[in-house]
Structures are given as C-alpha cells and as structure tokens.
Amino acid sequence: MARIAGVDIPREKRVEISLTYIFGIGRTTANQVCQATDINPNTRVRDLTDEEVAKIRAYIDGNLKVEGDLRREVSQDIKRKIEINCLQGVRHRKGLPVRGQRTQTNARTRKG
Known part of the structure; x- marks a missing residue:
C-alpha cells in the first residue's frame, strides 16, 4: 500500500478513487491532484512508480489541507x-x- 498524508491507500483501486480515502479529498479534488501531477486517474495504485507517488505526496502536502x-x-x-x-x-x-x-x-x- 502506498502511504500518502498518513493514510494507507488501497493498491487495487484506481488512483482517483483511492485518493478519496484521505480525509478532505473527494472525487473532484482527486481528479485535480491527478491533473496537476500529470498522472492518469485510471491508473491502478499498484502500477504507480515511486516517483509518481512522491509527486502526489508533495502536491497534497504543499497545496491541500487534509487529515x-x-x-x-x-x-x-x-x-x-x-x-x-x-x-x-x-x-x-x-x-x-x-x-x-x-x-x-x-x-x-x-x-x-
């Protein structure tokens, strides 16, 4: 499981769905995160590289209030x-x- 903002997000789900497991991120915000980090929202979390997870983590930590x-x-x-x-x-x-x-x-x- 990838850990973003202190939350283990599920590996088998798509990125846009799994980001909604973080308190403060809904579907719209999850899509905005994917768009800002140039990641396809339909990609499964298990298929993300470490760099992509780091980009998502950095964007959320820098731009959003969560958890x-x-x-x-x-x-x-x-x-x-x-x-x-x-x-x-x-x-x-x-x-x-x-x-x-x-x-x-x-x-x-x-x-x-």
Missing part, C-alpha cells in the same frame, strides 16, 4: 462559534441540527 490539519480546523471553527454565542454555536451546544433543518419531526439522531 489532522483539516479536522483540527473544523473543530476549532465549531469551538469558536460556541464561544461567541452565535446561533450555530448555541445549536451545537444543545446538540440540535445547525443548518436550519426541521426538528418537529426527524432529527432523531441529533436530538437523541
């Missing part, structure tokens, strides 16, 4: 909203849906 950094930023944003007592912060604190979803029915997962 721990992204998770930390999201949690800090939520904490900041809770501290300034904005409506979204209050909803987070109460454990209710934050983005205007209805709660009279549904929202069972969030409400408990």
Whole structure:
C-alpha cells in the first residue's frame, strides 16, 4: 500500500478513487491532484512508480489541507462559534441540527 498524508491507500483501486480515502479529498479534488501531477486517474495504485507517488505526496502536502490539519480546523471553527454565542454555536451546544433543518419531526439522531 502506498502511504500518502498518513493514510494507507488501497493498491487495487484506481488512483482517483483511492485518493478519496484521505480525509478532505473527494472525487473532484482527486481528479485535480491527478491533473496537476500529470498522472492518469485510471491508473491502478499498484502500477504507480515511486516517483509518481512522491509527486502526489508533495502536491497534497504543499497545496491541500487534509487529515489532522483539516479536522483540527473544523473543530476549532465549531469551538469558536460556541464561544461567541452565535446561533450555530448555541445549536451545537444543545446538540440540535445547525443548518436550519426541521426538528418537529426527524432529527432523531441529533436530538437523541
């Protein structure tokens, strides 16, 4: 398995699919990474050379926020909203849906 951004990506899948195993990279971003590094997105990870894996790793480390950094930023944003007592912060604190979803029915997962 190739290890990129601290994640073992599966060897048998195509590059554009296997990059989505990294938190913060979806299909669109995976295609952008492949395009920027001149790698065919349909290539299997097992067929990549060490130089190609290094190019992908360097591009992701230099240009994208992924994994721990992204998770930390999201949690800090939520904490900041809770501290300034904005409506979204209050909803987070109460454990209710934050983005205007209805709660009279549904929202069972969030409400408990």
